[in-house]
Amino acid sequence: MMGKGGLDGATDAELLRAARLIGDSRRLFVFTGAGISKESGLPVFRGEGGLWERMDPGILEISRFTSDPEGSWRAIRGLFYEASTLPEPNAAHRVLAKWEAEGRIASLVTQNIDGLHRAAGSRRVVEFHGSLADLVCGRCGRRFRASPSEIAAGVALQLPPRCGSWPPEAPVADGCGGVLKPDFVFFGEGIPSEAYGAALAGAEAADLCLIVGSAGVVYPAAGLPAIVKKNGGTIIEIDPSVTEFTKSLGGIHLAVGAVEGLTRLDALLTPR
Ligand SMILES: [Zn+2]
Known part of the structure; x- marks a missing residue:
């Protein structure tokens, strides 16, 4: 070169x-x-050929996640946590x-x-x-560190993931039951x-x-x-x-x- x-x-x-x-x-x-x-x-979000040309950025709005965690998670899983397309x-x-x-x-x-x-x-x-390689509980703030492939395997089994039943194969016993969110900044978050x-x-x-x-x-x-x-x-x-x-x-x-x-x-x- x-x-x-x-x-x-x-x-x-x-x-x-x-x-x-x-x-x-x-x-x-x-x-x-x-x-x-x-x-x-990895697809870029903005600009020509970017992800937002064919997807609704609203799927990463925190208000939508809060009101419909399962629907949001379904879209998020497709975007970031498909085992076959992990970068x-x-x-x-x-x-x-x-x-x-x-x-x-x-x-x-x-x-x-x-x-x-x-x-x-x-x-x-x-x-x-933030990073999609972590999950955070929206209720108690507990963090779950995992690689994207571990999260992909987990959310293939459990949607939405919850504090107390995560990770699916060996859940932490004392979780609060709150919905886990990928620990990156959603639109509407600081x-x-x-x-x-x-x-x-x-x-x-x-x-x-x-x-x-x-x-x-x-x-x-x-x-x-x-x-x-x-x-x-x-x-x-x-x-x-x-x-x-x-x-x-x-x-x-x-x-x-x-x-x-x-x-x-x-x-x-x-x-x-
Ligand atoms: Zn919790």
């Missing part, structure tokens, strides 16, 4: 400059969006997990709920919009304050921001890279398209997909 130069939207000079900045950064803030999971076969992490997720292990990343914040950073081995991920605080702290402390595959349209998450820039940090963006970030923040724009961009950058870094 090396040496294609400007043909694919990232020149060798731009990549080298970006790799040097990443290598020299002391407090790297990485911000990822749907684009990083695209090459895992796997790709090389872009794996590069970021490796960089974390090498001590290159101070803060990784994702807008994605797919859990693929964790699945790839990243340990410290701020899941700004950002979890812990995730918000951690993301803000990471952005405030950063000297460099690497944006991967985010269109920059979903707030308040999309406001985070601007904080890095305001504090004098540099912006590097990996995205095949010109985004709101490209227009408003500038910096280095590597106009390639997440897998190509991150693997090429990784190859240019001095090993640690």
